[in-house]
Amino acid sequence: MSYVDAGYSIGLGVLFLYAVGLFLRRRSLERAVELSPPPGPLDGPTETGSASGP
Amino acid sequence: MSAPAETVTVVRRPRWLRVVGVLALVSTAATVWLGLWVTPPDAVQHDLVRLVYLHPPIAWVALYLAFGLSALASLLYLWRRTRSMFWDRLAAASVEVGVVFNALTLATGMIWGRPTWGVWWTWDARLTSTALLLVLFLGYLALRRVPADPEVRARRCAVAALIAFVDVPIVHFSVIWWQTLHQGATVLNANLSPTIHGSMAWTLLLGFIALTLVFVWMVGVRYQIEVLADRTGAERLEVSLAERWAEGDLDTPAAGGNGHGIGTTGSPVRPPTRVGQ
């Protein structure tokens, strides 16, 4: 394989793989948003800062 | 509290992004076709010159477009009059895509350099400063991954992006100086820039346009991902809080003590209670 071929393959290949990765991440997040319950009014003790995230 | 203000529950993919994506694909394909088959080989570099349709455009996107945009977006985020999470997310998207392009700049540069100079790596001014830039922005990505209130994170990252960006010209000049004062290095710089004319020039221009479109599309999608991730992060927290509340369990003391988690309020600062600090 010549250097030119290697250069084009790696350059375009990585870009392509990253693009596919973006596609998949977006799709899985879109599904997560659609499936989770709609955000309700936030009541509860977070205002005092005593609860921390998971 | 970073309360979600959006009322839209369905995420729509904007049409313009799709159009850009298609254009990017088409123009890139055209560049490849022209670059690999239609344009003539160079008198000096022979077929190696075909990398000029790829490497400089990638470098341009990485170094100027991506990091320039992230610096600008960071500045706009920090400036109160224009402050908005939009700029923070745009900056983050731009940096991530920029890091990918940066790595590719180095890779294609090395692949071009090996047959031209005989070595994979040399402390050539451009390679060195590009490598340093990569590490600079990897640091940004590392900072981004540290869990924190979105606004706190946005502020830290914006400052990080700006001070990194400010360093870029300094790095550039020091490394060039370093090489010119060191004998023998200037020889290596010359060969990567062939003189361009005719069909080669048009293909090169197309290459710049194509990769710019690729960049725009990637940043667009990555931005959407950022928005979605923030939303699911906030929603997940609310769901888990709601569950805990239902279980009557919310008296449990906070673990860790600094209140760091997605969506938690950033103030007041709690004294850290961690052990062994």
Next chain:
Amino acid sequence: MWRDALLVAGKDLRIELRSRVALWQVLPVAVLSLVLYAFALGPARHTLAAAAPGLFWLAVLFSTVLATQRSFAIESGEGTRDGLRVSGIDPAGVFLGKAAAVAAELAVLQVVLWAAMTLLFGVHVHTAWLAIVASFLATIGLATAGTLYGALSAGLRVRETLLPLLVLPVLAPVLLAASRAWSGALTGPVSSGESWLRILGPFAAVYLVVGIVLYGPLLETS
């Protein structure tokens, strides 16, 4: 702003004088690193002498990271940062004060390191003014950039590993320029060493200004 800076600098230095962390921990590590470099490069005198300026500034660079981390570790006590903010002290003044304290510590460190380097690597400073000016400028650059990044990573649990990753690439030009400048001061032609001041100066100026401007926005309700 300047009065606030002096206040904060004084506070930081007084804490250091009382706790002596920089003295007993940062300084020994720096001197130790010189010894370790000798282990790594071999005992041949000419190798060490040639590498001396670079090794000196490497040691200073790593010490900057330690000193900066220490500078912000002392703030992590109960509501100290809040106290500073609420007291109405100009954030730019806080920045200048903390940076000045770090710079002072680095200055003392460099004197000791210079003595150690002279002893261990057998090199002598021929052109003192060049070495001193380069040190002065480099120290300002290191302290200001370091303090900026220290604030940026302050309060984060991962700051021990994050701070070096963030700050070392930015400090790389200082390492480069200061080493070349000191090389000129130790052995090589003074003129080439002198030209590197043209990097050290702007770096120090840029990060001084950037710090003054951005420290306030950075600290807003963090």
